[in-house]
Amino acid sequence: MKIIITDSGLIWNERNPYLKKYKDVVLVVCLNGKKVTDEYECFISPYKRSMNADKYGVADQRLIALASVAQELNNMLSYHDDIVILADCEPRSLYPYFVLKDIFEYNNLHLVTTSPLFFEDINIIKGHRSMLEDLSKLDSLLYYDINKELTENPKETKMDEFVGMITDKMGELLPHILNEINRMHDFPSFFDFNSLSYIPLEKGYDTLIKKKIKKSTELDFKLMKEYCTLGLIMPPLYPDNDEYTKKEVERPVARIDGKRVCNILRRQRIKLAEANNIPFESEACPSIGPCAGTCEKCDRESKYLRKAMNKIPEDKRVYPQFNPIEEVTL
Numbered sequence: 001m002k003i004i005i006t007d008s009g010l011i012w013n014e015r016n017p018y019l020k021k022y023k024d025v026v027l028v029v030c031l032n033g034k035k036v037t038d039e040y041e042c043f044i045s046p047y048k049r050s051m052n053a054d055k056y057g058v059a060d061q062r063l064i065a066l067a068s069v070a071q072e073l074n075n076m077l078s079y080h081d082d083i084v085i086l087a088d089c090e091p092r093s094l095y096p097y098f099v100l101k102d103i104f105e106y107n108n109l110h111l112v113t114t115s116p117l118f119f120e121d122i123n124i125i126k127g128h129r130s131m132l133e134d135l136s137k138l139d140s141l142l143y144y145d146i147n148k149e150l151t152e153n154p155k156e157t158k159m160d161e162f163v164g165m166i167t168d169k170m171g172e173l174l175p176h177i178l179n180e181i182n183r184m185h186d187f188p189s190f191f192d193f194n195s196l197s198y199i200p201l202e203k204g205y206d207t208l209i210k211k212k213i214k215k216s217t218e219l220d221f222k223l224m225k226e227y228c229t230l231g232l233i234m235p236p237l238y239p240d241n242d243e244y245t246k247k248e249v250e251r252p253v254a255r256i257d258g259k260r261v262c263n264i265l266r267r268q269r270i271k272l273a274e275a276n277n278i279p280f281e282s283e284a285c286p287s288i289g290p291c292a293g294t295c296e297k298c299d300r301e302s303k304y305l306r307k308a309m310n311k312i313p314e315d316k317r318v319y320p321q322f323n324p325i326e327e328v329t330l
Contacts, residue, residue, distance in 0.1 A: 001025055001082045001178065001223060007036040008062075009093035011114070011167050012086035014040060018171030022178075025223055027076065029096045031062045043073050056091045056127025063095050070099040079106040079299075082181050087113035089120070089146065091127035101137040105300060108139040110181050112191075114166070115145045140184060140198055142177060142191035144170070176216035178223070186310055202311060252292030259285075261293030268322050269301055275318040278308045 003022055005012045006029045012019075014028050014037040026040045033047040047065035057063070066073070073096070077083055083104075087093035097111055116128040135141060146166055153162060176196060186200035196215055255261070266282055273280030282301055309317055 001084065001182070002027060002077055004029060004083065004085045004096050006031050006087075006093050006096060008032070008090055008095075009086070009088050010090045010163060011088040011170060012093060016167065016171065018167070018174055022174075022223060029066070029073070031066060031092055031095060033065070043076060045069065054123075056123055057130040060092070060095075060127070062092060063098065066095050067099045070103060074100060074103050077107060081107050082110060083107045084110045084112065084178065084181060087111065089114050089116045089128065091116070091124060091131055094128065094131035098131050101134065104137060105296075106303065108184075108187070109137060110140045110142075111135075111138055112142040112170075112177060113144070114170075115143065115147055117150065118147045139187040140181060140189045140191070144193075172217070173215065175219050179216045179220050182221045187307055252294065254290040254292055256290055258291035258293040259287070262287075262291060262295075262298065265294065265298065266301075268320065269305060271320040271322075272305060272318075273308075275320050276309065276312060278305065280305065280308075 003019070003026045005014070005016075005019070005026065007013055008031050019026055019040075023040055028037060028040045028042045030036050030042050030044045031047060033045055033049070035042050035044055045062065045066045046069060047062050050061045055061070083100075085097045085100075087097065094113065097109075101109065113132075116125045149166065150162060153165075177191070180191070180198050184198055186202070188201045189198040190201055191197070192199050262285055266285070270280065270282055272278075280301075285295075285297065
């Protein structure tokens with residue numbers, strides 16, 4: 001699991017005390033062009049201060065600068081992992097989500113955010129909304145309308161006190177959120193505050209738990225950096241000296257019968273899709289000669305089928321018989 005925050009969030013930033021217990025998996029995206037902490041891993045945007053410093057959303061130079069290095073940010077993430085972006089009422093806290101959503105392929109993307117405050121400048125509200133216009137790439141969403149909390153609080157409550165209250169509430173809820181994400185099997189899902197659980201979007205409120213469940217206060221799984229490629233999880237002590245080391249370690253090893261393995265696995269994916277009436281197209285790989293038997297294209301197809309299968313009730317899923325050892329040795 002990886003947790004992404006920015007140096008611009010009102011609630012979720014490098015000063016948030018609730019993040020300290022998760023520091024090994026926190027990545028701070030420094031939107032302002034300079035490193036803000038030595039406590040967490042940082043990704044520094046190439047932003048240079050400009051005359052458009054007061055803009056928000058797609059016109060903001062901070063977003064444009066981050067978008068220019070989006071692939072580099074994506075390369076810092078592992079594969080087949082849960083990536084949790086913690087954002088809030090500050091639209092800039094949503095910039096990592098906005099630049100990653102369209103290049104995300106091998107991870108599950110989870111967004112935790114709040115609404116903008118109703119009394120903010122209209123440009124801030126519009127900027128926040130523009131970041132959330134496309135939620136189609138999300139595997140889960142938690143959206144907390146803090147305006148309701150604001151109207152229910154006494155009028156004499158100061159703004160810093162209110163922010164502190166929301167910070168405490170979300171910080172205390174964070175381990176429960178992470179536990180729920182770790183147990184999640186149905187995508188996409190939304191967080192329901194009544195049941196304190198993620199509800200599959202396709203099933204909607206039919207699956208709501210009537211009795212409010214007990215909120216988790218501690219993680220019930222081991223939180224660590226995991227690097228996974230093509231289904232093989234690397235140890236936590238993965239050498240992350242630089243991007244080239246990572247690429248060399250993760251380079252698939254070519255094998256003389258790789259093309260045959262590729263064709264066998266492709267045929268099985270087609271059979272699986274046909275047996276479960278899943279719309280699926282798979283072009284034959286044009287590569288010739290030795291290969292690893294699997295590649296990024298294979299991974300994309302496999303991820304698509306896994307998500308499609310998760311939407312089918314378990315008792316109705318069909319798994320065609322398949323013995324990979326027998327197939328390869330025939």
